[in-house]
Amino acid sequence: MTLRTERYLKTSIAVLLTIPFIVPFLMLLSTSFRTFKDYVANPGGFPASFTLNNLTNAWNGANLGGALISTLITCAVACTVAAIAALAGAYWFRIHQGRFAVTLHWLLVAGWAIPTVAWLIPVFVILTQVGFTDSRIMTGVVDGVSSLPFALYLLHTFFRQVLSTDILEAATLDGAGVLLMFSRIAVPLARPALAAVTALVFVWTFGDLLVAATLLQDPSVNTLTLATASLATRENLNLQGQAAAGLVALLPTLLVFAFAQRALQLGFGAGSGK
Numbered sequence: 001m002t003l004r005t006e007r008y009l010k011t012s013i014a015v016l017l018t019i020p021f022i023v024p025f026l027m028l029l030s031t032s033f034r035t036f037k038d039y040v041a042n043p044g045g046f047p048a049s050f051t052l053n054n055l056t057n058a059w060n061g062a063n064l065g066g067a068l069i070s071t072l073i074t075c076a077v078a079c080t081v082a083a084i085a086a087l088a089g090a091y092w093f094r095i096h097q098g099r100f101a102v103t104l105h106w107l108l109v110a111g112w113a114i115p116t117v118a119w120l121i122p123v124f125v126i127l128t129q130v131g132f133t134d135s136r137i138m139t140g141v142v143d144g145v146s147s148l149p150f151a152l153y154l155l156h157t158f159f160r161q162v163l164s165t166d167i168l169e170a171a172t173l174d175g176a177g178v179l180l181m182f183s184r185i186a187v188p189l190a191r192p193a194l195a196a197v198t199a200l201v202f203v204w205t206f207g208d209l210l211v212a213a214t215l216l217q218d219p220s221v222n223t224l225t226l227a228t229a230s231l232a233t234r235e236n237l238n239l240q241g242q243a244a245a246g247l248v249a250l251l252p253t254l255l256v257f258a259f260a261q262r263a264l265q266l267g268f269g270a271g272s273g274k
Contacts, residue, residue: 028250031243039240058231058244066220067227068248070136071206074223077140078147078205079198085144086151086197091186093152094159095168095178105156112149116210124214134218142215143205151197158193159186199260203253224249 030047031039038049058064093105123142124133132138163186171181209225216222222230228245231238 025250028243028246031240032247033244034240036240054240054244055247058228058241059248061241062227062231062245063219063222064224064227064245064248067222067224068252070216070221071223071225071249072252073136074140074143074212075202075205077137078144079201081141081144082147082151082201083194083198085148086155087187087190087194088182089148089152090155090159090190091163091182093156094163094186095181105152109149109153112153116146120211120214127215133215134221136216136221136223139212139215139223140205143208143211144201146211147201147204151201154197155190155193158190162189195260199256202256206249206253 027044031043032054033050033052034047035049035051035053038047042048089108093101127133127138167185168181171185176184207225208223209229212223212226213229216226219230224245228242228249231241231245
């Protein structure tokens with residue numbers, strides 16, 4: 001097989017793998033900007049019309065502007081909680097190699113396997129008793145804590161690769177303490193992995209429905225997922241309105257992933273070579 005044939009084959013495989021993701025996006029885009037008459041006449045076909053009314057009606061009807069602000073606040077809190085806790089925890093587990101530390105690490109990581117519904121209702125009852133429901137900040141904290149097991153695993157795995165024993169021993173011989181090694185060595189090295197963790201937590205929190213629907217009962221603090229769901233009723237699914245709202249919700253996540261991909265490309269090689 002020649003180099004050109006191999007390149008064409010890889011390109012063809014890559015194109016085929018992207019089709020299951022591109023087609024739903026194109027359908028979402030088409031549904032968002034078609035008139036109702038055009039959509040009813042040919043739901044799965046090519047659009048024969050263009051309108052911004054669906055986007056305008058969804059934006060005003062579901063208060064997508066306020067929902068976007070609520071979502072960004074929740075995501076910012078979740079990313080901060082998950083990043084700080086996972087970074088500190090991963091560093092602690094890296095410098096402690098005993099049996100207790102290893103067991104505790106895997107117990108925390110195993111929390112990722114616990115279904116959300118198993119702990120969400122007890123958390124809701126506790127937060128209701130202390131008056132912390134309908135809070136975007138508290139919802140972000142809950143989302144951040146629920147993402148912590150995966151974030152901890154990812155950062156700890158990264159530290160095991162780049163924060164070698166030789167680096168730790170050299171820093172100790174130079175007189176660096178635990179906190180100085182954390183701030184001067186561990187944090188700079190972890191920037192690419194931290195970017196990946198932040199991006200994933202942002203996307204998960206941005207698309208969360210279950211936690212937000214349980215903890216946010218006040219429509220004025222709805223997130224985008226809740227606002228999008230409110231556009232549908234039993235009598236009217238409002239597919240075009242939901243598609244338009246879904247398109248609004250999709251754009252920030254695409255931007256975050258684009259930024260995270262660039263951060264990983266620029267930072268991973270440099271971080272592992274320090």
